[in-house]
Amino acid sequence: MVGGKWQMHLSGPIYFGIRLAGASVERTIIDPTKVIEERVVGTENVPMAFADANLEMTLTGHKTWHGFAPFINGGFGVVADVRGSNDVGGYRFGIPFSMNFGAGMSYAVARNWSVRFDWSNYLYRISYPGSYYIKTTEDPPVLSQGQAQSFWRRNPAFMLGISLFRPR
Numbered sequence: 568m569v570g571g572k573w574q575m576h577l578s579g580p581i582y583f584g585i586r587l588a589g590a591s592v593e594r595t596i597i598d599p600t601k602v603i604e605e606r607v608v609g610t611e612n613v614p615m616a617f618a619d620a621n622l623e624m625t626l627t628g629h630k631t632w633h634g635f636a637p638f639i640n641g642g643f644g645v646v647a648d649v650r651g652s653n654d655v656g657g658y659r660f661g662i663p664f665s666m667n668f669g670a671g672m673s674y675a676v677a678r679n680w681s682v683r684f685d686w687s688n689y690l691y692r693i694s695y696p697g698s699y700y701i702k703t704t705e706d707p708p709v710l711s712q713g714q715a716q717s718f719w720r721r722n723p724a725f726m727l728g729i730s731l732f733r734p735r
Contacts (some may be wrong), residue, residue, distance in 0.1 A: 568724055570617065582623040584640070588724075590615045597656045599698045603706045608655060615660075617689070617724075619644025619667055634675045641668040646691050656709075657696035665691040673730060685726040693720050 570588025577583050592615050596608045621642025627635070644667065648660035669687035676682055694717035699709040 568617070568726070570726070572728070574623070574730075576629070577622075580625040580628045582625070582638075583620070584623055584642075585620050586617065586644075588617040590617070596654050597658070597699075597709055599656050599701070599709045600703045602704045606709065611654070613660065614649045616647045616649050617644065617665075618647075619665065621667065625673075631673075631675050636673045636675070636681075637670070638673065639668075639670045640685075640687070642666070646689060653696075657698045660693070663691040663693070665689050671726075679732045681730045681732075683726075683728050683730050685728070687724045687726070689722045689724060690719055691722075692717050
């Protein structure tokens with residue numbers, strides 16, 4: 568995952584930020600019309616985009632402790648499959664709404680910049696197409712009729728970066 572973040576100080580220990588990131592995710596392609604032994608057609612790299620707005624609270628207030636400033640954050644956004652088309656089985660990730668929460672640490676190296684480690688957990692909803700639930704061969708369908716067509720999924724993201732400050 569590669570991206571950038573813009574952040575502004577609101578008040579006291581609270582910051583508002585906007586993150587934009589991109590990643591290439593490998594996924595397995597399934598053709599539900601084939602027998603079980605031949606259903607896995609292959610893999611593909613799917614370009615993904617992440618965009619969110621979040622609030623961050625620095626646990627040491629508007630100061631640091633020996634240069635360290637731990638923080639927690641959370642927000643809302645979207646995760647998007649920028650490929651724009653369905654695969655052979657009719658599946659497409661789409662552009663689901665996402666929520667995120669996380670924590671991290673910033674270390675002030677100099678007055679105007681710091682090194683930052685950020686862990687975030689993205690939560691979003693995945694939906695499978697109807698073709699995954701239809702029996703087309705003597706084998707059972709990809710997913711059984713009792714399984715939910717959509718469910719929440721989570722993905723952790725680890726980010727390491729450099730923060731530059733504009734002095735007031």
